[in-house]
Amino acid sequence: MDTLDVYRGDPIRERIHESLPYGDPSDPLVFLMGPYRLLDPDYLYDEGGYSLPPDPLAPDGGDVEPDLIESTLRTVAERVSAETGATAFIASDVDIPTRTEVERDGLSDPGLSVIDQSVAFAKASAGNAFVFTKAGLTTGVGAETGAIPEYFRLRDETGRSRDPRTFKIFSEAEPSEDDSRTYDPTFSSASINEMDDAYDIRFGYFTSREHLVETLIAFVESYVEPLAD
Template sequence: MNSRNYGFTFESESVFSRIQQDVPQPDSSKLEDDFYVFVMGPYTAFDATYAYSDGDQLQSPFINDPLFEPESHITADERGSFKLALEDLCQAYRDRFGVHAFLATDVTIPTDAEASDDEEAMSVLDQSVAFAAVSDAVVFVFSDAGLTTGVGAEVGTILGEFHLRRGNQEPVRKPRERFRIFKTEGFSSASIDEIPSTFKIDTIEFETRADLVNKTQQFLSNIERNDPDRPLPVFTPYSSEDSN
């Protein structure tokens, strides 16, 4: 399972190799056979002081949330970072399950915005597609505390890239069973809410962080009970027949 190239490369090196080199490692005593979990969600926390003129008069400008903790997830510039909440979630997955759980920012491949003029780059969307393709499981996490602007459209684009839209006659590139959406009960977003019906990806609601971790374990266990390549492949690359 260490040769998941699938045609995704950066600077003549497989993207999967970069992931293996860069992402945080789980406790070796709990390592689960090189199982990779790509976690996606919003990186910015909702902040009332930016949305409302009187937001600074609130006791807290942030939404009470099971994942985002203002005392732990504030950056040096005093902005709320939902990304830090996702990093903590990845750490919980590594500690609890022994998997290689990671965010896109854990991989040191510069995006178009980050790269200098003479540096090779890979767009945010291309990175997300590649990371999702080579991972054993893809977990999307949403709650009211995170701003979903952009990430909702990105999720739909990724799923479409793998030909998962209902009615698409093209060969499916990655099984739907390897994707799962987790969201808080009150969360609602037009782009996210339509994913189950448009792409047939299951959505699971959670109440607390512990509840989310437990339900993620159920999701990962269902995948692990399958042979990693048959009948549930990690990814099916394009073949010469696809271009005919």
């Protein structure tokens, strides 16, 4: 095994399952990546007082910070896990710290670089989902969307180490004005928009949190579970 298969002597796949309070160790894993925070205007403007932008993943009140999308991504992962035969998870719930966290918190663990951590989690998973919203801080998931397909050589049709159908980009969108069953994306990035051309990664669109859950479940049931090793 290489360094992306094990961490401190433990298989990373086992570490992921052991870190989660749900799922079965025999379940195929689905790595759910997305923004952890909203783009808060108060981060950008000193005068403050700006309202947070609307977002389908914005937390619904309670004790959670209003811009902390991480909490709702976790809920989405738990719901997908409950309604499929796979276990979905987000990176921050796994007991493998990044090197930044090691330094910040004074941990004794060696940690992994953020990209190595993401690639390791993707390698341990049977499916990988990248979520983009218009108002989310998507720098991290954007980097993952480049690094992970490159690691699996998805650009090379004859040398790929994974089936591109087990990867999917989920982008926030609005229903088309012509009332057809098509969508107009509200998130737009030239590099992300062309991932299908570069890596044969398909797109899915969602208009709400509930819709995202539904499309993720369909992805898992249609591709991840049937194609799992």
